[in-house]
Amino acid sequence: MPEMLRTIMSDLLSQEPDMVIAGGSGRPEDSLPNAREQHADVLVTQDGAQDGDGGCLGLVLAGPPLGIFAVSADGHSAAGVTLVRHRIPVESQGRSMLAAAIRRMAAELGTVPDEPNTDGS
DSSP, rough: OHHHHHHHHHHHTTTTTOOOOOOOOSHHHHHHHHHTTOOOOOOOOOOOOGGGGHHHHHHHHSSSSSEEEEEESSOOOOOOOOOOOOOOOOOOSSSHHHHHHHHHHHHHHHSSSOOOOOTTT
C-alpha cells in the first residue's frame, strides 16, 4: 500500500476508540504472517488482485470463492475455512464509513462458530 494511503487510513482508524492498529507491513508477503503474529481480527491491505500479485495474499484476494479443508495429522478431525471475496463500499461519506465497514467485517467473523453445534440445533 502506498505510504500516503497507509498514513491516511492509519490516521482515520487511530481515532476510533475500539480499534487498535496492531502493526504494518511494507511487503505484501509479510502481511498475513504479521497479522497472525499480532493477533489481528482484520487485515487491511491494498487490493492486489488486479496487479497479478502471485503471493499468498494475492491469491486469497483473487479469483472465485475457495474452501480449504484441513485434515489433522491423525485423520480424526478437520477444520474448514471459506474464502469468499465481498465488495464493500467505502465511499467518502465521512471518516466513520471506513471504520464502520471494518467493524461489520469483524462482527461477521465473530458469528462463525469454530466448532459444530452438537445438540442438533
